[in-house]
Amino acid sequence: MSATDDSPKGLPNHASVSDHELKALVRERFTKTAEVFGDYAVAERVAEAELLARLVAAGPGDVAADLACGPGTLALRFAKHVRWMCAYDLTPAILQRARQSAAQHGLLDKLGFAIGDAQTLPFAERSLDLAVTSYSLHHISDPARVIREMARVVKRGGRVGLIDIIVPEDPKVRALNHRIEWIRDHSHCRSLTLAEFRELMAAAGLRITATQTREHPRLFDHWMHVAGWKPSDPEYIEVRDLMVSSIADDGSNFHPRFEPADVCQPGASPALYMINTGIQIAAEKM
Numbered sequence: 001m002s003a004t005d006d007s008p009k010g011l012p013n014h015a016s017v018s019d020h021e022l023k024a025l026v027r028e029r030f031t032k033t034a035e036v037f038g039d040y041a042v043a044e045r046v047a048e049a050e051l052l053a054r055l056v057a058a059g060p061g062d063v064a065a066d067l068a069c070g071p072g073t074l075a076l077r078f079a080k081h082v083r084w085m086c087a088y089d090l091t092p093a094i095l096q097r098a099r100q101s102a103a104q105h106g107l108l109d110k111l112g113f114a115i116g117d118a119q120t121l122p123f124a125e126r127s128l129d130l131a132v133t134s135y136s137l138h139h140i141s142d143p144a145r146v147i148r149e150m151a152r153v154v155k156r157g158g159r160v161g162l163i164d165i166i167v168p169e170d171p172k173v174r175a176l177n178h179r180i181e182w183i184r185d186h187s188h189c190r191s192l193t194l195a196e197f198r199e200l201m202a203a204a205g206l207r208i209t210a211t212q213t214r215e216h217p218r219l220f221d222h223w224m225h226v227a228g229w230k231p232s233d234p235e236y237i238e239v240r241d242l243m244v245s246s247i248a249d250d251g252s253n254f255h256p257r258f259e260p261a262d263v264c265q266p267g268a269s270p271a272l273y274m275i276n277t278g279i280q281i282a283a284e285k286m
């Protein structure tokens, strides 16, 4: 990949944290927040999951996998479209949550569950019709390898779909964006640009069939809450300060802004909002 190292000096990044250390950080983060993050992702990402299902033309004949599935954000929705799907994740606690949700919704006959690393998939070459992943690649030290693995395990003409946050090319903006993401979540490795996603997919022999960029407005406090922080935590305060100081020039690309307090709550202070920019990409194996 041709991208430069955009991490600010002094901050761990994809080059300075080993794959082993990063995976330990991932397991720690998504064990600690399995419930609070799981509740958010499953409830709030339904429209995104359904959009991806449409973009990759998920259908009743498909044998599929959701890699780094977390609480089953895609798998629980895709189960309604495909023949069978494997929900695969590194973190046992969050995968257990996905399994419980599947049981509650009567989906256990449509879903299988497996623990493992998305960089090394346990599926045979050309054994699946469809492989998808969402909001995972920025947590993984070698996203190119995940995309190559997705391309390896789908049949010729099979489909690959991904969702993730993206960052702009500007190195200064990337650096501040990374600083904020990393203080909030030490398992955040590196956000990619749209050009990097395109490059990785082409290099894996995947032809992009659709892309959609979407903006997701978030209440800053809730964004921190799902990462396990409360307003009195030093990390919360540091991230908030960085976010507020980037309001004037949007130097972080989070488009932060204050909104007037709810008229129903006289005396309440204005709330800080921000935006996560996400991309959906559908591709076909050539």
Ligand SMILES: C[S@@+](CC[C@H](N)C(=O)[O-])C[C@H]1O[C@@H](n2cnc3c(N)ncnc32)[C@H](O)[C@@H]1O
Residues within 6 Å of the ligand: 023, 026, 027, 030, 041, 042, 045, 067, 068, 069, 070, 071, 072, 073, 074, 088, 089, 090, 091, 094, 116, 117, 118, 119, 133, 134, 135, 136, 139, 140
């Ligand atoms: C931000 S969550 C996204 C979960 C879900 N896909 C969603 O969209 O809500 C990231 C997930 O990636 C998983 N993960 C991170 N690194 C991984 C790896 N190398 N292999 C498999 N799963 C991984 C984490 O355990 C976590 O469940």
